[in-house]
Amino acid sequence: MILKNVCFYNEVFEKEVADFRIENGRITEIGIMDEPGRDMSGLTALPGFIDIHIHGGAGSDFSDASVEAVDAISCYLAKCGVTSFCGTSMTLDNETLTKIVKCAREYMGKETGAKLVGINLEGPFLSYEKKGAQNGAFVRSGTLAEFNQLFADSGESVKIITIAPEAFDSGAFIKEASKKCAVAIGHTSANSDQAQKAIDLGITHATHLYNAMTGMTHREAGVVGTVMDNEKVMCELICDGGHVCPAVVRNTFKILGADRVCVISDSMRGAGLGAGEFDLGGQTTYVHENGKYAVLKDGTIAASITNVFDEFKNLLDFGIDFKTALKSCTINPARAIGLQEEIGSLAPNKAADIVFVDESLNIKEVYIYGTRA
Secondary structure (H helix, E strand, O other), rough: OOOEEEEOOOOOOEEEEEEEEEEEEEEEEEEOOOOOOEEEOOOEEOOOEEEEEEEEEOOOEEEOOHHHHHHHHHHHHHHHEEEEEEEEEOOHHHHHHHHHHHHHHHHOOOOOEEEEEEEEEOOOOHHHHHHOOOOOOHHOOOOOHHHHHHHHHOOOOOOOEEEOOOHHHOHHHHHOOOOOOEEOOOOOOOOOHHHHHHHHHHHOEOOOOOEEEOOOOOOOOOHHHHHHHOOEEEEEEEEEOOOOOHHHHHHHHHHHHOOEEEEOOOOOOOOOOEEEEEEEEEEEEOOOOOOOOOEEEOOOOEEOOOOOOHHHHHHHHOOOOOOHHHHHHHHHHHOOOOOOOOOOOOOOOOEEEEEEEOOOOEEEEEEEOOOEO
């Protein structure tokens, strides 16, 4: 397939116009071609968006541990311009987590929408005090034995695991687990010294920055200030306008720059469905009319109901420049999970995951591996 006159953002996220040759699901050539093809004039091509932290949407949850549920999420995301995602589990018992990772392993390669490119284990080795909407009954101390079992049962497809390093003797865990996936700090009561020690041992990722972690003050950096101060740490950021206020979003990008923020949805099964009551990890959450996120009965913020493409547009409204906003939704999350050579930008030899938008940023066409979704 040849797409002609494609206005697109190239590998360094600068705008240009060229023709695309797509073969066997990949972009094989970008340039001016003396061959007929489909004229894409009037549209702009963006790299497929990537969500590395999503629990669910369209009535389904990754933790349902069913192929049907994961496929429903996959189809929902494709309609939202998200072409790759990491299904994210909740803090649950080992038997349930094992079912979840085995289900994901079975489903990979059978997607009918967005590609399931990995698993994000959000817990269960967290701080009870900072559990947020996680079920405290299943919070426990981390063991390499349990992690290694889940990693093996997943077909080695776990890309991220979130831990609270201060909640257990985590040194050996971080050293060994970080050889297999990104180890993230999150749902944590760690102080700055504890956070820095964990980073020195191998933590390279921060789970939903600001939320469920110790904040930064002028006398104690906390987890927030410590991860910001370490350039090797990638930071997730929920940009629904509710989890983190726009002014803080702007300041975060000023500190972290264009290459360290990974926009995530952290959405749950109620995403795309409007107001209602929805299960999240065995707990009831509530989405109110015109709400930006789901909450527990006591008002605790539970999860988002947005998607990464809508967050991208939020970033533009918040004043983040187009290039920086786009990178935070595409190549940055790809790099965070080690897939930057496969997805995250439009370049020869990479997957033909493309989102075509009009001048008002309305999604017109979505391609996943070169096939229109």
